[in-house]
Amino acid sequence: MLKQIIQNWKQYCSDDNFVGIGSTRKVYRVLDYVIKVHLHPIGYKQSLNELKVYSSMADKGLDSLLAQTYYVDEFISVQTYYRPLELKDNQSYEIKVVEHQHLIPDLFEEVLEILDKKFDCFDLKDSSNYGLNNDGKLVFTDYGMTKSLYDKEWVPFAEKGIIPQIHFDFCKVCGIEKELRMYGDNDKDKRCYNCGKE
Template sequence: MLEEIINHWNSYCKDENFVGIGSTRKVFKVSNYVIKVHLHTNGYKQSQNELKVFRAMEKKGLASILAKTYYVDDFISIQDFYHPLELIDNQSYEINSGIHSHLIPDLFETVMNELDKNFDCFDLKDSSNFGLNNSGKLVLTDYGMTKELYEKEWVPLAEEGLLPQIYFESCNTCGEKKELRIYGDNDIDKRCYDCGKE
């Protein structure tokens, strides 16, 4: 199945398989996998980093709460699929070890510290970066952004309006308050993804 997805990935990236979208990658579910389509070179760099991080953490015996990254090329990466966490009031939130203790797997803090200190990983506690395994425990699905990549490349591109920032505002079309993709200070298109804005 994996080889089939790699060779024909574009045929699987349809609206009915859509899972989510970030500033640099768009995600589709195929069977027990996700295809992360790179929307920008920063998305490719994040995917490359996820592959590197997963392999290193696997060697240390610390990969059990990371979504396995199988494959990366210029266009896509492929990982295991985990059910995304539901939004609260249409927005993501920070994972808190106290409030969300029922979701926290063994080794959670050990893995988070390792990713922070040895891999420069950024934004590790945002709920949108996690899924749930079959036991209802957190699995980190998005762990490719580093502090250096964020500060040196993502922020300048976001400030120029070339990459979207996520704001919690009312959509001008459906009227719902939700996370909107906004391209710089001069972007007046306040529609959500469901209403057609990518």
């Protein structure tokens, strides 16, 4: 099935299979896998980082806390699917070890420290970067952004309005206060993804 997904990925990337969208990648679910479509070259770099990080953590026996990255090319990456965490008040939130103890798997803090110190991973505590395994415990699903990639490439593109930043405001179509994708300070189009703005 994995080979078929890789070879025919475009046919699976439909609204029915849509899972989520970030500033550089758009995600679709196919059975037990997700296809991450690269919207920007930074998304490709994130996917390459995920492949590198996963392989290294597998060598250490710590791969159960990360979604397996099976394949990466310039257009897509393919990972294991994990159920996303629900938003709170239509937005993501910070994972806190004490407050979210019921979600924290064994070795979580050790893996967190390795991702931070060895791989320079960025934004490791945002709930949108996790999924839940069958035991209801956290698994890293989005772990490819590094601090240096963020500072040197993502921020300049976001400031120019080329890639979106997430801004919490009311959608002018549905009227719900939620995370909106905003392209630079001069973007006045406050529609959410569901109301037509990508």
